Amino acid sequence: MSSIDKITPRSEDYATWYQDVIRQADLAEPAEVVKGCMVIKPHGYAIWERIQAQLDRRFKETGHKNAYFPLFIPESFLKREAQHVEGFSPELAVVTIGGGKQLEEAYVVRPTSETIIGHFFSKWIASWRDLPLLINQWANVVRWELRTRMFLRTSEFLWQEGHTAHASHDDAIAEVRRMLEVYAEFAEGWMAMPVIRGRKTESEKFAGAVTSYCIEAMMQNGYALQAGTSHDLGQNFGKAFDVKFQNQEKQLEYVWQTSWGVSTRLIGGLIMTHSDDDGLVLPPRLAPIHVAVVPIYKQEAERQSVYEKADAIAADLRARGLSVEVDKREEYKPGFKYFHWEKRGVPVRIELGPRDLAQGTAMIKRRDRKEKQTVPFAELATALPALMETIQSELFAAARQRLEANTISVESFEEFRALMEPITAERGGGKFVLAPWCGERACEDRIKETKATIRCVPVEPRGGAGRCLVCGKPSPEPVIVAKAY
Amino acid sequence: MSSIDKITPRSEDYATWYQDVIRQADLAEPAEVVKGCMVIKPHGYAIWERIQAQLDRRFKETGHKNAYFPLFIPESFLKREAQHVEGFSPELAVVTIGGGKQLEEAYVVRPTSETIIGHFFSKWIASWRDLPLLINQWANVVRWELRTRMFLRTSEFLWQEGHTAHASHDDAIAEVRRMLEVYAEFAEGWMAMPVIRGRKTESEKFAGAVTSYCIEAMMQNGYALQAGTSHDLGQNFGKAFDVKFQNQEKQLEYVWQTSWGVSTRLIGGLIMTHSDDDGLVLPPRLAPIHVAVVPIYKQEAERQSVYEKADAIAADLRARGLSVEVDKREEYKPGFKYFHWEKRGVPVRIELGPRDLAQGTAMIKRRDRKEKQTVPFAELATALPALMETIQSELFAAARQRLEANTISVESFEEFRALMEPITAERGGGKFVLAPWCGERACEDRIKETKATIRCVPVEPRGGAGRCLVCGKPSPEPVIVAKAY
Numbered sequence: 003m004s005s006i007d008k009i010t011p012r013s014e015d016y017a018t019w020y021q022d023v024i025r026q027a028d029l030a031e032p033a034e035v036v037k038g039c040m041v042i043k044p045h046g047y048a049i050w051e052r053i054q055a056q057l058d059r060r061f062k063e064t065g066h067k068n069a070y071f072p073l074f075i076p077e078s079f080l081k082r083e084a085q086h087v088e089g090f091s092p093e094l095a096v097v098t099i100g101g102g103k104q105l106e107e108a109y110v111v112r113p114t115s116e117t118i119i120g121h122f123f124s125k126w127i128a129s130w131r132d133l134p135l136l137i138n139q140w141a142n143v144v145r146w147e148l149r150t151r152m153f154l155r156t157s158e159f160l161w162q163e164g165h166t167a168h169a170s171h172d173d174a175i176a177e178v179r180r181m182l183e184v185y186a187e188f189a190e191g192w193m194a195m196p197v198i199r200g201r202k203t204e205s206e207k208f209a210g211a212v213t214s215y216c217i218e219a220m221m222q223n224g225y226a227l228q229a230g231t232s233h234d235l236g237q238n239f240g241k242a243f244d245v246k247f248q249n250q251e252k253q254l255e256y257v258w259q260t261s262w263g264v265s266t267r268l269i270g271g272l273i274m275t276h277s278d279d280d281g282l283v284l285p286p287r288l289a290p291i292h293v294a295v296v297p298i299y300k301q302e303a304e305r306q307s308v309y310e311k312a313d314a315i316a317a318d319l320r321a322r323g324l325s326v327e328v329d330k331r332e333e334y335k336p337g338f339k340y341f342h343w344e345k346r347g348v349p350v351r352i353e354l355g356p357r358d359l360a361q362g363t364a365m366i367k368r369r370d371r372k373e374k375q376t377v378p379f380a381e382l383a384t385a386l387p388a389l390m391e392t393i394q395s396e397l398f399a400a401a402r403q404r405l406e407a408n409t410i411s412v413e414s415f416e417e418f419r420a421l422m423e424p425i426t427a428e429r430g431g432g433k434f435v436l437a438p439w440c441g442e443r444a445c446e447d448r449i450k451e452t453k454a455t456i457r458c459v460p461v462e463p464r465g466g467a468g469r470c471l472v473c474g475k476p477s478p479e480p481v482i483v484a485k486a487y
Numbered sequence: 488m489s490s491i492d493k494i495t496p497r498s499e500d501y502a503t504w505y506q507d508v509i510r511q512a513d514l515a516e517p518a519e520v521v522k523g524c525m526v527i528k529p530h531g532y533a534i535w536e537r538i539q540a541q542l543d544r545r546f547k548e549t550g551h552k553n554a555y556f557p558l559f560i561p562e563s564f565l566k567r568e569a570q571h572v573e574g575f576s577p578e579l580a581v582v583t584i585g586g587g588k589q590l591e592e593a594y595v596v597r598p599t600s601e602t603i604i605g606h607f608f609s610k611w612i613a614s615w616r617d618l619p620l621l622i623n624q625w626a627n628v629v630r631w632e633l634r635t636r637m638f639l640r641t642s643e644f645l646w647q648e649g650h651t652a653h654a655s656h657d658d659a660i661a662e663v664r665r666m667l668e669v670y671a672e673f674a675e676g677w678m679a680m681p682v683i684r685g686r687k688t689e690s691e692k693f694a695g696a697v698t699s700y701c702i703e704a705m706m707q708n709g710y711a712l713q714a715g716t717s718h719d720l721g722q723n724f725g726k727a728f729d730v731k732f733q734n735q736e737k738q739l740e741y742v743w744q745t746s747w748g749v750s751t752r753l754i755g756g757l758i759m760t761h762s763d764d765d766g767l768v769l770p771p772r773l774a775p776i777h778v779a780v781v782p783i784y785k786q787e788a789e790r791q792s793v794y795e796k797a798d799a800i801a802a803d804l805r806a807r808g809l810s811v812e813v814d815k816r817e818e819y820k821p822g823f824k825y826f827h828w829e830k831r832g833v834p835v836r837i838e839l840g841p842r843d844l845a846q847g848t849a850m851i852k853r854r855d856r857k858e859k860q861t862v863p864f865a866e867l868a869t870a871l872p873a874l875m876e877t878i879q880s881e882l883f884a885a886a887r888q889r890l891e892a893n894t895i896s897v898e899s900f901e902e903f904r905a906l907m908e909p910i911t912a913e914r915g916g917g918k919f920v921l922a923p924w925c926g927e928r929a930c931e932d933r934i935k936e937t938k939a940t941i942r943c944v945p946v947e948p949r950g951g952a953g954r955c956l957v958c959g960k961p962s963p964e965p966v967i968v969a970k971a972y
Contacts, residue, residue, distance in 0.1 A: 031610075033603075044552035072521040073627055076520055095594075101579070
């Protein structure tokens with residue numbers, strides 16, 4: 003099962019490096035028998051559980067309740083919102099046979115649930131007393147993809163989708179921004195992944211939204227990753243599904259809706275923010291295992307005393323809230339075990355042998371640094387929780403430094419185009435280009451010819467008015483342009 | 488949204504009572520636009536989350552890890568195990584179109600995942616070192632159903648499915664029994680639902696299993712509910728998917744597998760074990776809300792002091808681990824609120840008005856009893872957690888008493904047949920019949936003519952040898968026969 007394979011260096015082939023890290027960390031594997039799908043293996047799923055726990059707590063603290071809606075959606079439902087069906091039709095998986103019979107109306111496997119939830123909102127909402135209605139769903143969704151990449155883009159993926167209904171557009175907009183901030187705070191505080199909060203352009207927004215907000219992160223190669231979205235749906239789905247409420251003046255109005263989601267794609271972002279040529283690096287707050295203790299011994303007598311101390315250290319650390327694995331597998335040598343936990347991204351390894359026992363110290367190795375340090379046994383229980391916080395904040399600082407260093411303003415379209423040329427070792431990685439844009443579709447299309455897209459109009463402006471990168475017309479504020487996953 | 492409807496009494500129409508309880512408790516509703524599916528509403532989903540949390544903890548404590556496998560399964564996979572395809576074919580939903588194109592090989596939406604997981608086990612398992620492999624998946628599954636009943640039988644449902652591989656049949660059997668016991672302990676200790684642990688007959692076992700074990704619970708009307716199953720799959724799927732390992736003697740062997748699952752059906756069992764003609768009754772350990780505080784006031788000045796005290800009580804109780812809701816909705820009167828929380832099964836209601844404040848006591852009403860009691864404020868924080876334990880154990884005791892009282896031995900087939908006649912008010916509810924059975928299919932078929940089935944051969948024998956209920960041949964031990972959901 004375990005094969006000691008090499009991880010391709012990032013400088014050699016970033017895409018292969020990414021696959022290698024996932025395989026070596028045993029996070030997931032392609033489900034080659036089911037087109038575009040993947041299997042999320044235990045170590046990968048354990049990261050997802052930690053992401054879920056954090057987000058779910060935040061959703062509940064902001065008043066949302068979880069519910070569950072059908073996997074299948076009548077095909078006709080999608081057609082009720084014109085933009086929506088246009089956006090999702092090419093990506094649908096369709097069930098045409100049920101219980102051995104051809105179905106009268108086919109069902110699509112949900113690509114997202116605005117339509118089916120809109121249908122139920124119309125049954126549940128009658129009065130302003132029923133608003134706001136704040137629902138979240140944890141679910142699997144399917145979007146048929148031709149070019150897939152584990153975690154980042156798969157035909158089936160796991161996600162959460164928030165769906166809310168409000169009595170006014172202002173309330174809906176406040177919700178959209180509140181959840182965008184929940185995502186941003188989680189990404190930065192827990193994933194140690196800095197993000198730019200922004201607004202999508204018309205051509206990049208969600209199919210059916212009035213306005214889409216997003217958080218965009220920079221991967222190590224300078225590519226952008228859309229890590230979460232929060233949509234102001236206006237009354238589009240309210241009208242399509244006849245979701246009306248009687249307001250306090252006893253008039254009927256369509257509700258104002260929002261939807262927002264993040265997915266297992268976040269794990270891809272996590273990998274490409276922190277990992278290195280030795281494999282996975284995880285921020286401690288999302289690491290399923292914080293500390294791996296590797297016992298070292300030659301003789302049976304040593305083994306017993308080393309195991310006892312290892313168990314005692316583990317118990318101490320667990321009492322401080324850390325998740326600890328003592329690797330007692332007899333069939334493997336210490337060197338193999340170091341490598342095993344290293345490539346799985348465990349933040350700290352403790353090496354413990356007879357000499358350490360004699361000295362009363364343990365050898366500590368951080369996953370994210372090269373050097374080792376010795377820590378007296380008595381200090382481990384306070385030093386290690388503190389070290390986790392240090393690692394967490396240093397990973398974030400390094401990622402933020404990279405984002406800032408690689409976000410650059412340009413003066414001309416030629417300069418921009420040069421930056422979007424394929425990445426080479428000499429040129430360094432890709433960049434986030436900060437440039438004014440006039441807002442016209444024609445200029446956006448010119449930008450797209452470079453394979454880059456306008457990732458967002460930052461919510462907190464990153465510069466003042468200027469002249470459009472493409473046409474030179476006066477432009478209110480700069481946008482972020484980058485190649486993206 | 489809230490309508491004060493009547494709940495049909497159980498004595499009048501048990502099936503309608505069940506639907507009424509679900510609707511009035513706002514647990515779920517039929518998704519009439521998606522055949523046989525349901526929407527699990529927030530209050531119902533909150534119960535499922537509590538079930539999940541408890542089971543997930545037990546799965547992890549027994550060494551299992553969560554993972555996620557594809558929703559879709561190539562149609563050919565199901566055909567590899569002869570019994571399996573025969574059992575599931577009539578119930579399949581089939582995806583024939585993906586991304587706008589007819590698929591070369593259709594995918595079925597998983598009805599259960601033995602086949603797709605078997606495929607991956609064959610890739611992951613090579614040596615005895617890889618065993619046991621202990622995996623669990625939380626997922627949605629689809630089985631096309633013609634006659635559906637919310638929670639008990641729906642075309643899509645949520646569940647967990649454990650899938651494990653072992654180096655010996657003994658190890659697999661130990662796992663099957665271990666997980667059966669985890670289910671039984673959870674059902675009895677947390678759902679307050681007594682169960683009979685047993686083994687299914689050949690005709691009732693899982694399609695593909697060597698032996699299926701189950702826990703069977705008795706609903707209030709005497710019907711049986713199969714609440715969980717744990718299957719010894721032998722080497723059936725190992726052979727179908729070529730899952731081999733090298734044993735310590737360096738010989739290749741097929742692995743021995745198990746699978747086990749419980750689903751949202753448990754919520755149906757919970758409802759039909761404890762609820763009454765006033766609606767839902769929940770055992771405190773699974774209740775999303777333990778205490779509802781209803782403030783009573785006439786004037787504005789009263790309102791403020793009552794609210795303050797209600798908030799203080801809620802804070803005290805929350806500090807003791809209880810989930811408390813203070814119902815401050817201004818648009819509803821206290822009587823409406825009593826009814827609101829009662830039909831939602833909240834175990835305890837606190838009524839709090841100016842007179843209570845003057846006396847320094849609160850009025851307490853248990854959901855499962857008619858009478859009220861007054862409790863001094865100073866005692867609430869200790870009395871209420873204790874009361875929750877009392878309610879929990881009294882609900883279990885009542886359910887166990889009902890199970891014992893309605894499990895009866897019969898002397899003749901005629902006596903048995905009379906007991907399986909449709910339930911009437913005069914005759915009382917259905918029964919679990921304890922009767923010897925010779926083990927022959929012909930006799931089992933005669934039993935099935937009454938619409939009852941052999942639910943299981945109890946694991947702990949409930950009586951000695953006797954003569955077969957049908958043919959009179961000597962029989963080793965009695966089986967449980969009942970009508971079932």
